[in-house]
Amino acid sequence: MTDIPNPTPPQKAKAISPLRASMLDFAASPLAMIGLFVMLVMALSAIFAPWITPQNPYDLSQLSIMDNNMPPGSQSFTGQTYWLGTDPQGRDMLSAIIYGLRMSLMVAVTATLCALAIGMAMGIMAAYFGGRIDTLIMRVVDLQLSFPAILVALILLAILGKGVDKVIIALVIVQWAYYARTVRGSALVERQRDYIAAARGLGLGHARVMFRHLLPNTLPPLIVVATVQIAQAIALEATLSFLGVGVPVTEPSLGLLIANGYSYLLSGAYWISVYPGIALLVAIIAINLVGDQLRDVLNPRLRR
């Protein structure tokens, strides 16, 4: 046969890396993009708070008691406009909110990252070693998850006392169990795969197999859980601070700002409580929108 058909050259498929594909999938939802945008704006304003706020709300020399309890949009003594009004100390609410957001995000993100690290290590170990270690770790996880997060956090703070560091510790202890459970679930499946046996066969140590081979493959579901958990951590921190067992008065988060304005709510000065509340609401909703879309994108079962 002379005319052997030329094997058709392999279709030059548009080389889209999996990461890029996921990003495109993510961008398909306008709602999620709005959420991402809001999240970025909030994160940036929190990071650069000292440079972008009209005043430093905790530098007493910059506050003027003459300007106390002004409704939103009022002019200050010096002609500056208080877009969101002032509190009883004459503090610009906009600045206070951005600083509060900084505190809230700092606590939530730090706690989530620490909890993620601990939970990940525990979950991987439980799945990898199995047996007694698995039973022990998962018993603790089960015991802890049978109590609501708010209660565990309250118990811890009642014993530890107030403080930024203590709130972070409480949030870490509350959250690690979620990650441990998530990681263990996906790691149990991955552990059966051949590449793990191959890695062990090469003589790699347990730690290397666990953290370099097993861990990366359990990340997608973890990213989703972590995103949603940041929102949960913000809400929980706000609740604890609102109850007066969270961050100290000198470094208020959004929750504490809301609590401070609470007593003025009934006398009609709604802005002291409501605007920090709206900031909290927007932050939580934005993160949830992003988390929902991430879940859809990273879950292969939902892929069309």
Add this chain to the structure above:
Amino acid sequence: MVAYLLRRLGQSLLAVIAMAVLVFIGVYAIGNPVDILINPEATERQRLEVMERMGLDRPLWEQFWVYFGNLLQGDFGRSFVYGESAMSVILQRLPATMELALFALVLAIVFGVPLGVIAGLKPDTITGRSIMAGSILGFSLPNFWQGLMMILIFAVFLGWLPAGGRGQTTEFLGMRVSFLNADGLKHMILPAINLALFKMALVIRLARAGTREVMMQDYIKFARAKGLSYRRVVFVHVLKNIMIPVVTILGLELGSMIAFAVVTETVFAWPGMGKLLIDSINRLDRPVIVAYLMLIVFLFVLINFLVDLLYSALDPRVRLAQRGAQ
């Protein structure tokens, strides 16, 4: 069954003991028990006296037995603020919290189930979608924030309902309750809705998922084919089948409702156990804190135990799995 029951009981006891040990470590080993258990305003002589009575001068392991013995007798020391036994201070507040939690539970079912069924029957309509969006908000927004907004709208702007407090109470079975008179009921509406919102969101999701599943079953098709009206199918066949998971989950959630009541009670100044806990933390009234912790742990373990028992009674698979494991 008896063996299972005993084993489960043993596990529950172990959980309570574990918590007692944790609280002991928290209070005695990490913190300074002298500061924690003795009123900071006490004189030096009172301090020594209490230390001796509570055995704080003895070695740690001996202290543990004393603590544990007192615990078994329900003795958590005296409240600094009220001067009474810490446990009785808490038990006085228990009815207010239980009343609120039960009322909220009823609200969550009465509103959550119909909304969830509607969302499950019409998942792609605007109604269905808005119900689900609402339930997501109910899930993700902090409880205290929802409460504040309710106060702002219904108490400050509209002036329809009181912003806080318990209002008038009536004597009922030896407890003071609010739901038997108009004023008390008016005070209870906002806090109860606030406490119910989160659970309502949960019930909506459960009912929706259940409805979607049940609607695809053959017995529903058969019921329709038999000529039963749509209404009857929904109200009898669907509703009956989705209520099992809803009721079990809510039974489990009663404990977390009591825990969440801490937030709601603080927002609405409702004089229950939760507000007492927060007040005690702020006033450093530690015996009350410890007593509250142990009581709530006990309640949780008890509820979990009862639910497990109910499961194995209702669902033979659980029992058989237990037997197979032995």
